[in-house]
Amino acid sequence: MPKPAKRPATYDDLLKVPDNLVAEIVEGELFTSPRPGSPHAAAASVLGARILTNFHGGGGGGGWWILDEPELHLGPDVLVPDIAGWRHERMPVIPRAASFDLAPDWVCEVVSPSTGRLDRVRKLPAYARREVRHAWLVDPEQQTLEVYRLENARWVLVASHEGEDVVRVEPFEAIELPLATLWLPTS
Amino acid sequence: MAKPAKQPATYDDLLKVPDNLVAEIVEGELFTSPRPRSPHARAASSLGARILSNFDDGGGNGPGGWWILDEPELHLGPDVLVPDIAGWRRERMPVLENTAAFELPPDWVCEVISPSTGRLDRMFKLPAYARSEVAYAWIVDPIQRFIEAFRLVNGRWALLGTYGDEVARIEPFDAIEIPLGTLWMPEAPSS
Numbered sequence: 001m002p003k004p005a006k007r008p009a010t011y012d013d014l015l016k017v018p019d020n021l022v023a024e025i026v027e028g029e030l031f032t033s034p035r036p037g038s039p040h041a042a043a044a045s046v047l048g049a050r051i052l053t054n055f056h057g058g059g060g061g062g063g064w065w066i067l068d069e070p071e072l073h074l075g076p077d078v079l080v081p082d083i084a085g086w087r088h089e090r091m092p093v094i095p096r097a098a099s100f101d102l103a104p105d106w107v108c109e110v111v112s113p114s115t116g117r118l119d120r121v122r123k124l125p126a127y128a129r130r131e132v133r134h135a136w137l138v139d140p141e142q143q144t145l146e147v148y149r150l151e152n153a154r155w156v157l158v159a160s161h162e163g164e165d166v167v168r169v170e171p172f173e174a175i176e177l178p179l180a181t182l183w184l185p186t187s
Numbered sequence: 188m189a190k191p192a193k194q195p196a197t198y199d200d201l202l203k204v205p206d207n208l209v210a211e212i213v214e215g216e217l218f219t220s221p222r223p224r225s226p227h228a229r230a231a232s233s234l235g236a237r238i239l240s241n242f243d244d245g246g247g248n249g250p251g252g253w254w255i256l257d258e259p260e261l262h263l264g265p266d267v268l269v270p271d272i273a274g275w276r277r278e279r280m281p282v283l284e285n286t287a288a289f290e291l292p293p294d295w296v297c298e299v300i301s302p303s304t305g306r307l308d309r310m311f312k313l314p315a316y317a318r319s320e321v322a323y324a325w326i327v328d329p330i331q332r333f334i335e336a337f338r339l340v341n342g343r344w345a346l347l348g349t350y351g352d353e354v355a356r357i358e359p360f361d362a363i364e365i366p367l368g369t370l371w372m373p374e375a376p377s378s
Contacts, residue, residue: 117331120331142306151345154345156345156346157346160313162310
């Protein structure tokens with residue numbers, strides 16, 4: 001992908017971004033995204049809570065650490081997924097840190113008209129480069145869930161669900177997920 | 188996927204849809220879509236022309252080997268689908284027949300998505316194309332200005348790549364370079 005002919009963005013550039021924007025760096029380019037609207041917030045909050053409640057916890061817990069909007073430092077990229085999860089076997093404890101250098105096992109991006117391009121064109125390939133195993137894309141406007149699994153360094157679309165489907169979706173197929181709970185009522 | 192508990196739609200139902208709508212049937216359900224707006228039309232026209240002129244032998248100046256058609260009606264088992272563009276390799280379809288609809292699945296389909304069709308394209312049509320073993324599918328988003336290219340691997344869609352404003356070589360048409368900027372409306376990208 002052609003890059004702007006300028007110096008790569010640094011973490012100092014990222015720190016200068018106002019707090020009301022989410023700042024990320026992918027392939028040396030700085031991206032800023034507005035804070036999300038309510039359909040995005042509702043989907044991320046409800047989904048995160050359901051996964052966290054069932055899977056998050058140490059010492060005989062659900063086997064995962066689930067975090068909302070962690071800052072990931074993956075090589076030169078600085079990425080903030082809406083939700084991320086690490087399996088305990090790969091990250092036994094959550095380190096006290098401002099950011100994570102260890103790639104998650106699962107990321108979830110809630111896409112909106114303003115972030116869809118960044119999520120699909122830039123962030124999905126960046127997660128693949130760092131061998132994140134699963135990525136979910138949730139679109140609260142279209143009321144859809146796309147589930148991707150990394151196979152041979154490539155994302156494979158393993159499931160597409162929508163609307164009021166009640167689904168079991170890897171890597172969290174141990175629970176049923178009623179998608180209707182993620183969406184705001186349509187006006 | 189949850190389906191309405193009603194009688195499956197028939198081709199007669201489809202024929203009753205007004206001509207100003209595109210009508211399709213997937214998994215027994217009738218879907219109608221409005222005619223597309225200009226960003227959609229520009230992307231489909233520009234991309235279709237470039238691929239046709241290089242790969243449909245009528246063009247005469249490219250690698251050839253394909254039939255390329257805009258908006259063919261496909262009858263794939265019980266599904267009636269209309270991709271924005273479709274291509275058949277001539278080794279699979281030696282003769283382009285005079286017909287209202289095609290029962291042989293294409294080797295490549297391209298869907299130009301819009302806010303009103305994205306859900307149908309991603310949730311219903313992509314799985315339908317996979318069931319019929321279409322080898323390649325491209326999703327083009329002319330508003331957000333990118334292409335996602337998928338190849339069918341063991342019955343599932345593998346994402347080959349995502350492409351924005353660059354000059355790209357994309358399977359199965361990687362014999363040519365496509366300057367993707369020519370597909371989009373002249374305006375700033377959304378991100």
